Amino acid sequence: MSSITLRLRIPLPSDKPVSVPILTELVPDGIKPGTLFIVEFDPASQWLAVAATIAASYLRGGGCVGYVAQLRSPETVKESLLALGVDVSAAIREGRLFMNDWYSATLAAGRLEGGAAGAPVFEPIEGGVRVRSLKVADLSLEWLKLSKQGPQAWDIVETWPAGAINIGESMSQTLRFNEEKP
Secondary structure (H helix, E strand, C coil): CEEEEECCCCCCCCCCCECCCCHHHHCCCCECCCCCEEEEECCCCCHHHHHHHHHHHHHHCCCCEEEEECCCCHHHHHHHHHHCCCCHHHHHHCCCEEEEECHHHHCCCCECCCCCCCCCCEEEECCEEEECECCHHHHHHHHHHHHHHCCCCCCHHHHCCCCCEEEECCCHHHHHCCCCCC
16 A cells, blocks of 8 residues: 555634535535645555546636645646536636645656756646656755745745635655655
């Protein structure tokens, strides 16, 4: 069984619980702000369908979703959301969907080549950012630089409206490219 992380952060100014699709049946009183769910599942499970369904339901309901594509391309995630009735282009244009591409770097041994020397680790793409390196050393340096500039568009807690959620497909790839194998 693989350890997979669902980052679900609900930045509300109060303690008012939020109803999250699919999880409502498991947590009928809503999810409190700052809640982090970690989902452990078998790689052959339906986790990606569940993650897409949560995101699509939340977007169709007018919510804001940050989605971290780690196991499949952002294009594939967008296709899934579209199949589930989300107007992906409108959600991106309205600033309600922000797509983080951590997947592309997994196709290149954890680091995308071709960037200029000293190029940022986070590269803007349509509707989000692409992470050019999954190496903790690269990410740490970049996050330190960005922290001095202030909150970024993908910093859901600091910049998004109350009730926004962030879904990450898996942190296993980050561990894989940093010699943190079981």
